Amino acid sequence: MYVQGFLVPVPEGNEEKYREVAEKFWRIARDYGALSQFECWEDDIKDGVQTDFRRAVNLQAGEKVVFAWMTWPDKETADASHERMMSDERMKTDFGAPDGSDMPFDGKRMVYGGFRPIVQNVA
Template identity: 55%
Template sequence: MYIQGFVVPVPHDKKDAYIDLARFVGEIMRDYGALEIMEAWEADVKDGHTTDFRMAVKAQEGEKIVFSWVIWPDKATCDSSHEKMMQDERMQGEFAMPFDGKRMILGGFDPVWTLGR
């Protein structure tokens, strides 16, 4: 199992556009091997003293934090899916990104422990 995690600042009034984009890209990810995709919209994100989610993405007034992750069977599937997605005809159109992608943080992780549902 391999996990990709993302933190994104999204303008509050772009929530529906973000969800539409996430669903669109999520379906393509599933086609290329993603096992599970979670998109979570800020409900209770506190401001920190030293750091926090908002500071990490330089969130601006009116932006909400989205915390998301994708579970892949393994890193090889994740890596090969991204190459395939970039060539997929569904990804060739112009996208109106409802957030500033330069402030998104992301990373890949190997699970060390999990407790099922």
């Protein structure tokens, strides 16, 4: 399994719009091999001493942090799917302006990366 993780700053009033965008993205990612998607709205985040979720995305007043992750069968599938997803026609039509100005969050402050699980426990 391979995990892609995301931290996203979202204006408080855009929770529903963000959820709708995440649902649209899931339909595309699933078509290219994603196994699961989790999008989690900030509920209980403490301020850290050195760093924290808010500092990681340079959170502004009136914004919340979304903690999200998507799982893939393996890194190769995730990597191969990226180019295909970005060229999918739905990416051009379902998310507004090509420059991202219609998105319900500031993508320039999104933090993301790929991770290889080292412990996985499921009840």
